[in-house]
Amino acid sequence: MRRRTTVAAATAAALSAALAVTALTVPAAVADQSDADTTFVNISVNHNLDYTVGVEATKKRVFSVSATVSDPSGVKSMSFELWHGSEDRTKVDGVMSGAAQCHKINELTSYCEALVTADPNVNLRKNALAGLWYMAPVAVDGAGNVTRGVGAYFAVIKRQTYLSQTVVTPDPVKKGTNITVKARMTVAGWEQKKNVPLIGHQVLLQYRKGTSGPFVTLKKLKTDRNGWATSTVKATADGAYRYDFATTSLTQPTTGAADYVDVK
Incomplete structure (x- = not known):
């Protein structure tokens, strides 16, 4: 041989x-x-x-x-x-x-x-x-x-990475009023044997007017020490907000579920 x-x-x-x-x-x-x-x-x-x-x-x-x-x-x-x-x-x-x-x-x-x-x-x-x-x-x-x-x-x-359901408050909201958009980012902790906060990573706040069409990026921001992404924007029309996370060399990409907001 x-x-x-x-x-x-x-x-x-x-x-x-x-x-x-x-x-x-x-x-x-x-x-x-x-x-x-x-x-x-x-x-x-x-x-x-x-x-x-x-x-x-x-x-x-x-x-x-x-x-x-x-x-x-x-x-x-x-x-x-x-x-x-x-x-x-x-x-x-x-x-x-x-x-x-x-x-x-x-x-x-x-x-x-x-x-x-x-x-x-x-x-x-x-x-x-x-x-x-x-x-x-x-x-x-x-x-x-x-x-x-x-x-x-x-x-x-x-x-593997995860984004929680996006939550927008208040809802419903008066047009022109500020709303807060939150979601939490976690990542698989192989050492910890559970998902842990993904800290200091960039996520994209995205918005889709109405109920159809593409999402557009409104802001780029980083998650805090507990993995939360929190942003404030003005409500302009009925639509859905979500966060999106791109891949890195160590982590998978993920997109969170959107929250629809009724603007009066």
């Missing part, structure tokens, strides 16, 4: 484009591998849903990782390894893995998909484990040779 490694060069584009997974593989320059290189293409995390996985405070999340694998002697088996902390596997602070089921496309190529479990009670016990996870596909070919792909393969594991 031989062990081989295919190497992919991580580029700035791979990291900047939403930490997307790329599938550029360059076989290692070893003479006895030239006639038996395993290649990995079309690597997908979470079925290409931006390669991102959101995980709640206490519930495990099962997600898929897949690849199309080719080898001159065929593909016997496949697995995926994920780790956090450093590209150097000797300095990791978190690991995940999953064995794949492979479906033969032809004698040389198979489509392989694994289910990986992200669990706050097992492999996500620290909030600091949110963010970029390195990933390596590992294949065994028909001759028993093991190839481990390394390089520009990534997944992003994020903490």
Whole structure:
């Protein structure tokens, strides 16, 4: 049995484009591998849903990782390894893995998909484990040779976020009167085993006139030390108010439920 490694060069584009997974593989320059290189293409995390996985405070999340694998002697088996902390596997602070089921496309190529479990009670016990996870596909070919792909393969594991129902007071309200719009922002606390306030993050106060049409942004503001977003605006017409939170490198996006206001 031989062990081989295919190497992919991580580029700035791979990291900047939403930490997307790329599938550029360059076989290692070893003479006895030239006639038996395993290649990995079309690597997908979470079925290409931006390669991102959101995980709640206490519930495990099962997600898929897949690849199309080719080898001159065929593909016997496949697995995926994920780790956090450093590209150097000797300095990791978190690991995940999953064995794949492979479906033969032809004698040389198979489509392989694994289910990986992200669990706050097992492999996500620290909030600091949110963010970029390195990933390596590992294949065994028909001759028993093991190839481990390394390089520009990534997944992003994020903490799930939540916005409470927006509350507008007073309601109903006289036209031209100030109204207060409040909602609370929380995030999955993997360490705390519960949702905790998301402090000091920007949210957008949005408004939709009437009962249909798009929401427009009125203000940008940050949540306070208890996770509350509070803003004051003048009531001009019947409509709905809500808060919206964009994604970060560590947290998922979310939009709160709107509150409709009757303006007299």
